[in-house]
Amino acid sequence: MSQSMEQIATELRGALGGGEVVGESGSKEPRFELFHAANSICSQKVRAVLAHHGIPYRSCVLNIFEGQTYLPANIRLRLIGCAELGGGLVAGHTGSTSASQGGCDPAVVPTLIDWETGRVLVDSKRICVYVDGIAAGETTLRPQSLQDAIDAEVEFVDNMPNYQMLAGKPPGEDHRPESRRKSNGVGFAMSKVERCDHYLNEFADDADLVRGYSAKRSKELQAAQQLFTPEAMRTAYDKAEAGCSHLEQMLSSGSGWVVGDTMTMADLYWGLELLRMKNMAVESFWTGGAKPAVEAFIQKVESIPAIRSSVIQWPGAMY
Template sequence: MRDLEAMVGGARRQLGRPPEPIGSSAGDGPPRFELFHAANSICSQKVRVVLAHHGMPYLSNAMHIGAGETYLPEYVRLRMAACDLADLPLVSAHSGSTAVRTGGCDPAVVPTLVDWQTRQVIIDSKRICIYLDQAAPGGARLRSDELARLVDEELDVVDGLPNYQMLVGNAPEAGRQASSPHAGTGVAFAMSKVERCNRYIEEHGHDEILQRAYRAKRAKELDAAERLFAPASMQTAYGQAEAACERLERKLATSPAAWLFGDSLSMADLFWGIELLRMQNLGADRFWTGGARPRVAQFVRRCEAEAAIRSAVLDWPGALY
């Protein structure tokens, strides 16, 4: 990518703090990878877990979602370059999930990975995790060639779950709210993003790239405010999440081993583990506790003990709500 140093440097300067080295790199040179991410972003957590599992050092640019740092113009410009180079359409509506394949490329979210060796910028957590895994030695990969199709099926299921709605919308049961401090604020939360986009659209009226970016993001969040948090939509979202847990329970019943595809951990296990721990954090662990789905409950306990999940999520400051 042309002008990569300038683009990344601009994003760093607007954040106002230098990146933090995580891990150690061979020869004490700069790490190959640089990550823009947020502690409590589930998509960022997936990437951090894969990096931790493979012991890959990286430069960490921690961003604060609540402070609007993912909307900073130079970071958005970096994301837009990656969206365009990957030939991904920009978002125009909100699917309720974080999946690029169904929602399009969002120019104001995390994570974003920079590979300084190949000079590429990669976006979308699933794409980033697969990219990192392919950079690992063959025998250590979380998504081996022979299991790639099966692993990808699970990644797509997890990727399509309604995390946004479950985070900031009310659970559908009467008198019950999710434990997130954002529960019930979905419409206000989405409209605050619309207002932030409005300000940037006004400030950068002559910048075609930023105009495209903020107008696309505005359309997505306005759609979320109008559609996603009504009681019927929340009922559908929670129903989708519980159906996914039931699917996982049945799949675990067919595997006599510790993990989904044998005794070795796969990327599917890590994605599922992070997703279930997020549900647990939001008070949705009723899907498997109390004997509802015992195999899922056992799976969650195994994931809680997994070193990469502990270091990149459970013990990562600010990762839990």
């Protein structure tokens, strides 16, 4: 890769209008720079952890629907992060956003730059753990005595079928937001394949970009072919409802928080997952007495300052 990380970040930042600082950083440039999207649930997780710790950062927002995650500079930046992450680039689509399950996607968000260490970090779970580890202290979201239990819940949420529920037609009546009802998933995924084809043609002589766009193309083509059949969508919704049943058990057996007696990263992750489900109009999973602990939990989640500032009040975060 001929360009340095600094040059790539400058190019991407410029294409996005320069970004703005979130939080108080005084006269200093923030240590962290976050490339993210308002409506990306993975971005929302990172923003919530940063907000919880009151960590300032330079916010550079990409518009997913305008295809800005496919900008060459974003691909190049993420390829640096993917190389550090290890495990190879994505080859297919699992229906979840988990990099540990599907590989590193070079055309998504979020991406965090730690300018103090010069590291480029990808995978929202890894970023959240990294930021929380730096902040540490009494505000930690992963107290050492509960880390295994917290990480198990974070991994559980990370593998929920968010992509299918966002893009695909649900079983039965479609109660999704009006803006999403025209999507059956296949057209959405194929539009990403076509975007990759455009860039593959434009940058046919650039080995790095060809590798990145080819990986993304394979992922979205598989999504179009496999993820949005009626059977696959039924399985996805059943998995989401089973996840809510699991959460009901966790909440009913404890203090009203997912793990332990205070808010942890597990609560942020589950809270954002429930907000996404609520956006997709599947409150029937927990309302009407179906799962009273979950229903009470989401009301509590909506008052958490970090979630309010990073999602509920963040422009464009809610569909």
